[in-house]
Amino acid sequence: MTLLHWHYPTEILVGENASSQLATLCQQQSIERPLFVTDPSLAATQAIRGIIAACHNGHLAVSVFSDFSGNPTGEQVESGIRCFLEGRHDAVIAVGGGSSIDTGKAIALVAKQQHPLWQFEDIDDNWKKADPSFIAPVIALPTTAGTGSEVGRASVITDSQSHCKRVIFHPKMLPEQVILDPTLTVDLPPHLTAATGMDALSHNLEAYCSPSYHPMAEAIAIEGMRLIKLYLPIAYTDGSNLQARTQMLIASSMGATAFQKGLGAMHALAHTLGARYNLHHGLLNAVLMPYVLCANRHYLHEKMQRLSHYLELDKDGFDGVLEWTLALRKQLRIPHTLAQLGVTAQEQATIAAQSVNDAAASGNPIHLSQEQYLALFNHALNGTLDL
Ligand SMILES: [Fe+2]
Missing domain, CATH: 3.40.50.1970 (Rossmann fold)
Structure with a gap:
């Protein structure tokens, strides 16, 4: 070993x-x-x-x-x-x-x-x-x-x-x-509470999905997601709620502890697009989240089953997790497409090439080729969930 x-x-x-x-x-x-x-x-x-x-x-x-x-x-x-x-x-x-x-x-x-x-x-x-x-x-x-x-x-x-x-x-x-x-953190406005909170979720979620062997980081990631599910909507709607703010700070520290296990395509694309368009890192991860989950879905069956049970979601497995992330994004008024953030199809080939070489790409559940990054980018640009 x-x-x-x-x-x-x-x-x-x-x-x-x-x-x-x-x-x-x-x-x-x-x-x-x-x-x-x-x-x-x-x-x-x-x-x-x-x-x-x-x-x-x-x-x-x-x-x-x-x-x-x-x-x-x-x-x-x-x-x-x-x-x-x-x-x-x-x-x-x-x-x-x-x-x-x-x-x-x-x-x-x-x-x-x-x-x-x-x-x-x-x-x-x-x-x-x-x-x-x-x-x-x-x-x-x-x-x-x-x-x-x-x-x-x-x-x-x-x-x-x-x-x-x-x-x-x-x-x-x-x-x-x-x-x-x-x-x-109580003075943080709702849109930044949402974007930073979704960055914390993306850290826990990508770390959890990453295939490397680190059961301790995996346990931290799944509990981090439970805290975010419970407390991010409260921190968003009531910024002065100190319990929600405390739990979100803890979940954020948990996400960064967990992602030593690996990140993935959300961060690979978010790094590339953030440098090119100067967009908020957490907001990019939030928009990209469901598209990346869909790109990885066939490799996440067992993990999504466990996650949906742990989070006590309405529906089991991958579909339950996907529906939860979509509903959470909607609740936090996160746009559904990259186009809504002002991203265009210009230089899409360069964006795909840079993303495949980003350090975070190596943690993704499967190796995505440059062509797959291009398809993923276009899905996120236009709002096509590849189910
Ligand atoms: Fe991040």
Whole structure:
């Protein structure tokens, strides 16, 4: 049997107002000068200003780095590194969605290394070039329930020279402490609650469907989907419901823990289309979900049977799961086609070629050829469910 390498998350503090413990947690970890990495719109909010004030009151020498975009670039990470070094910081506190947490993790990895950022791209054993003793600790506080970057060991950073996204990886990029505080997510508007929540569902669902052997990740994925079924509609209709917000944060962390097992064609196409059309990643996964399920249906019989029973769906097996995802999308006002997002048939051959080569494609239940990606793309573009 091949040797398998399994990873599990980190210290997680979860609950209402858990972020009020931040200064204490820093003190317990001997952190004195953390760099706060959070995007500009969040830095101005009452909640984040309150957290920073509490850190000052806890005698922490905090400064804030916010000079990065929704798709952070290598130059922006370099700018954060200068900020980290000039402020003589000893840790990163990353607060926000995937972009803030990915930027913070990349700064913490690279700031004190001898090699620049791209030397740590997730290729072969590049990560071994890093001196682990120079990696700064990261405390992550997600403000969306979707990417799960807070429990991940990588960052996605845009290379603006070559216009592509690169994955920066090191096992020690995993934040040492995660704080899941639902009060930080209550201001997320319904359409973003829907899109990020569907990203969390796509992580759990693709991980569950991926054929690699990882029963622990599979168990996490199926329970993650149960939480999303119960709580995403509530978080969408009543954003102030702290129980629903808490359960969605947990389901999001579960999805990112589970997808070490593999992702699939949803993410392969979503990565390609996201880079080309600058569309929301979770929204793309949400639109693509039923089309990808249909493309894989003949390989999912037993798993869909189990999933439909576990989720207590109205109908058994594949059809039950498909109907549930379609109904959930409708409830969350997710468009049914890529055309409704402004995607066109232009460059469809290039989109298919890039998707088949995307890293996520290898986790799909079956290998889909370039022609199959082309057909899948066209089904999703025009709203044809290939039953
Ligand atoms: Fe995703």
